[in-house]
Amino acid sequence: MRNFFFRSLLALSLIASPLPNMRAVATDFTIVLDPGHGGKDHGAIDNSAREKDINLSVARRLGEKLKKKLKGVKVVYTRDDDTFLSLQERAAVANESKGDLFVSIHTNSVDEKNKNRKNVAGASVYVLGLHKDGNNMEVARRENSVIEYEKDFKTKYSGFDPLRDESYIIFEMAQKSNLSRSFSFAEKAQKHLVGVAGRKDRGVHQAGFWVLWATCMPAVLVELDFICNPESAAFMTSEEGVDSMADAIFKAVKEYREECE
Numbered sequence: 616m617r618n619f620f621f622r623s624l625l626a627l628s629l630i631a632s633p634l635p636n637m638r639a640v641a642t643d644f645t646i647v648l649d650p651g652h653g654g655k656d657h658g659a660i661d662n663s664a665r666e667k668d669i670n671l672s673v674a675r676r677l678g679e680k681l682k683k684k685l686k687g688v689k690v691v692y693t694r695d696d697d698t699f700l701s702l703q704e705r706a707a708v709a710n711e712s713k714g715d716l717f718v719s720i721h722t723n724s725v726d727e728k729n730k731n732r733k734n735v736a737g738a739s740v741y742v743l744g745l746h747k748d749g750n751n752m753e754v755a756r757r758e759n760s761v762i763e764y765e766k767d768f769k770t771k772y773s774g775f776d777p778l779r780d781e782s783y784i785i786f787e788m789a790q791k792s793n794l795s796r797s798f799s800f801a802e803k804a805q806k807h808l809v810g811v812a813g814r815k816d817r818g819v820h821q822a823g824f825w826v827l828w829a830t831c832m833p834a835v836l837v838e839l840d841f842i843c844n845p846e847s848a849a850f851m852t853s854e855e856g857v858d859s860m861a862d863a864i865f866k867a868v869k870e871y872r873e874e875c876e
């Protein structure tokens with residue numbers, strides 16, 4: 616009987632012992648940083664700057680800050696050099712790493728024909744949803760159009776055609792469970808891109824970005840500022856600009872993580 620008692624105690628302690636570790640794992644936070652474009656896909660190009668380079672510089676700096684200043688945070692990059700990745704590959708990296716938050720980093724632009732292109736400025740952060748106006752749809756179209764680099768994109772992306780309006784309706788129901796958390800992070804990122812990095816406030820919006828739809832976690836897409844605006848392009852390619860934009864997103868991650876604990 617006594618033996619049974621001790622054996623039961625031992626069994627209980629074995630079951631109980633992983634608990635402290637489990638708790639340590641539970642506080643871990645994996646963030647997936649996704650610098651948009653790369654390799655043959657340059658993204659927007661203007662004012663001697665390339666979107667893919669700006670996105671990568673800011674993502675790298677943000678990753679460095681997170682690793683250095685926040686304990687228990689794991690940083691996963693979809694790319695950390697100048698390589699081409701499909702949107703599907705980006706989402707696969709995020710989902711396989713079981714990320715707690717996905718941050719896709721981009722640089723905005725408007726069409727060559729737009730007369731306001733040298734003056735348009737400011738940051739905006741997007742979460743998944745049906746666009747409420749044409750401007751947001753244009754941004755999503757531009758960022759989704761990387762799909763066209765792939766030969767059989769229509770089969771691979773389940774009939775999703777970035778050039779057709781109807782394709783965006785499928786986004787409406789997707790990612791519902793993560794939407795409020797995505798919004799919570801988006802609002803923090805937007806606040807600091809304005810307050811810390813001094814960007815003009817273009818607000819938080821919803822639009823149908825394929826990469827946000829395909830990731831199973833709270834997810835946002837940041838448009839840092841406009842590369843077609845010479846002043847904004849100079850800021851985004853400067854050491855000070857890269858650092859302050861990374862700092863803005865870092866502060867948002869820090870606050871978001873505290874809120875989730």
Ligand SMILES: [Zn+2]
Nearest residue numbers: 651658721722
């Ligand atoms: Zn982009």
